[in-house]
Amino acid sequence: MTASRTARERVRAELTKEITDIARRQLATEGAGGLSLRAVAREMGMVSSAIYRYFPSRDDLLTALIIDGYNALGAAVERADEDSPPGDFAGRWLAVCHAVREWALAHPHEYTLLYGSPVPGYQAPEETIAARVRDVAVFGRILAQAYEAGALAPPDLAPPAPATLSADAANLRQIMPGVPDDLIFRGLTAWTGLYGWVSFEVFGQFENTIQDKRGSFEQSVRTLGALLGLKPA
Amino acid sequence: MTASRTARERVRAELTKEITDIARRQLATEGAGGLSLRAVAREMGMVSSAIYRYFPSRDDLLTALIIDGYNALGAAVERADEDSPPGDFAGRWLAVCHAVREWALAHPHEYTLLYGSPVPGYQAPEETIAARVRDVAVFGRILAQAYEAGALAPPDLAPPAPATLSADAANLRQIMPGVPDDLIFRGLTAWTGLYGWVSFEVFGQFENTIQDKRGSFEQSVRTLGALLGLKPA
DNA sequence: AAAAAACGAGAGCACTGCTCTTGACGATTG
DNA sequence: CAATCGTCAAGAGCAGTGCTCTCGTTTTTT
Incomplete structure (x- = not known):
């Protein structure tokens, strides 16, 4: 029912997945300590603060x-x-x-x-x-x-x-x-x-x-x- | 023979030990990732860059x-x-x-x-x-x-x-x-x-x-x- | 159509490891 | 004894971090 509600929710789910995917790739190369929200944002072409809309911390x-x-x-x-x-x-x-x-x-x-x-x-x-x-x-x-x-x-x-x-x-x-x-x-x-x-x-x-x-x-x-x-x- | 050579070497050995002691205490409270050279220096009343005389990194x-x-x-x-x-x-x-x-x-x-x-x-x-x-x-x-x-x-x-x-x-x-x-x-x-x-x-x-x-x-x-x-x- | 919520961008804060330069002190040699 | 040379602490500065706040814009809801 909520499978494809609003366009916003769909793009939000997609972006959330993209963030975790990039984060997982970064995790694989840098390790847990080297996981950087800013680097994830950079790779997505976003500004760092935007990530916080998806993950509060x-x-x-x-x-x-x-x-x-x-x-x-x-x-x-x-x-x-x-x-x-x-x-x-x-x-x-x-x-x-x-x-x-x-x-x-x-x-x-x-x-x-x-x-x-x-x-x-x-x-x-x-x-x-x-x-x-x-x-x-x-x-x-x-x-x-x-x-x-x-x-x-x-x-x-x-x-x-x-x-x-x-x-x-x-x-x-x-x-x-x-x-x-x-x-x-x-x-x-x-x-x-x-x-x-x-x-x-x-x-x-x-x-x-x-x-x-x-x-x-x-x-x-x-x-x-x-x-x-x-x-x- | 090198037990107490110059005064400089003695104070250097002492400071080195003090650094590791403080670092160990910080390690105990913050964990390995939270070990901060600047915090160690702060606690010693030194400036951060001075630590690098004793530990290059x-x-x-x-x-x-x-x-x-x-x-x-x-x-x-x-x-x-x-x-x-x-x-x-x-x-x-x-x-x-x-x-x-x-x-x-x-x-x-x-x-x-x-x-x-x-x-x-x-x-x-x-x-x-x-x-x-x-x-x-x-x-x-x-x-x-x-x-x-x-x-x-x-x-x-x-x-x-x-x-x-x-x-x-x-x-x-x-x-x-x-x-x-x-x-x-x-x-x-x-x-x-x-x-x-x-x-x-x-x-x-x-x-x-x-x-x-x-x-x-x-x-x-x-x-x-x-x-x-x-x-x- | 108007109000509300969500969003990206940007600036900014406090912090990190680390580098480089500067000036002062102390030990070693001429 | 005096000059030199190496060691030292201090400070400014760089690039990076997590995170917060504000400001317009866009989308959803009413």
Whole structure:
């Protein structure tokens, strides 16, 4: 109904998209700190103050980019999961891990915006929180479905999760319904391990240390999968 | 010999230290991006251009802070390791993990400088690389000593490290001498898992998700320790 | 057709990193 | 001892930033 109301609204939507597109390109070359409203305006042939009609502040532009980023990453992860055989839980975990890594390497600055150090002075608003759960929801779904299918054979490891953590486990169970406490925390460990690796690689921490980054990543992520009891098909 | 040469050199060393101290304080309140040479100068009662006599550019000041940070973190980790019974390898691993987390939480912006997303436009010079190995050397030492002492009982997990990774393993063995390939990559996984967790917590990724952060961290890090075969004493 | 809202342009404020010049001080050498 | 030479703080200035305010113009709404 509001698809094409007034001409003004249409051109406004177009300009808004053009701004975010240019901003995303600038983000890719300069990084988050180098994102300049004036440069965006210059590239659009506008005067800098005009941008503020569309984004009240630089932070609002950042927020738009962050939400887009979460959605892009989430979509990539969802696609990887859907392209895998639903019953091959280990394969789904692996595919999804590679999807995260490859998206991050293809869009390093956007990944940095999502999972890197917070931009100084920027406070993530509520709106970003909704979009952020999209990728982690996929992980939770895989784990929950694998557990429900009885496809998990988690190895015996020394310390099971203590009862003091049951409140947090209950909270995390929203994402992995039906999964017992100990496995929930193994899932959390695997999840942080995955993003810890990807962040290290994107941030250049592995430079001059690891040659076969993809191979090492797969080895690490397979190990984390084994921790969850995911048996390779 | 150069301990107290001319008066000029002494006052120069003092002023240099004062600059880095103020910069570190500013870093703590504003973050890396908000580090302003002019603000430092203002706080010292100097004019901004005078700072450039001591640090040719903002990046050089950053480099000094980074090196100090690596050393501070490295020292904290070393202390935690030395305060543990040498034969209690699981305890040493746990102590060292907590040391990393606590130092990071006490100095979030410094930690961000070391392990966060790279500062845009800043290229870490060679000098920082030497200092960075200090903390990871401690992890390697614990693992190598535990292996040599025969104190490791790593659980059987599905995929051992493939031969294609042996070159990287050989490289990493410099830090963990004598450790077999598969265990080296488990160590790498545990290491990235540890820093992945700490980064998530420092960067606020666990907000509204986990209450008992310390407890969850310990659970995660114990699990990673079990992955290495570290048996609790 | 008149009132209201949205818009682009421009000037301006306070701030940044950094450069260049100027004048003063202190250490080193003739 | 005195002259010189290097080091230093200060200040002005450049190009850039985010952001605000005002001023006509254009478009939408009433």
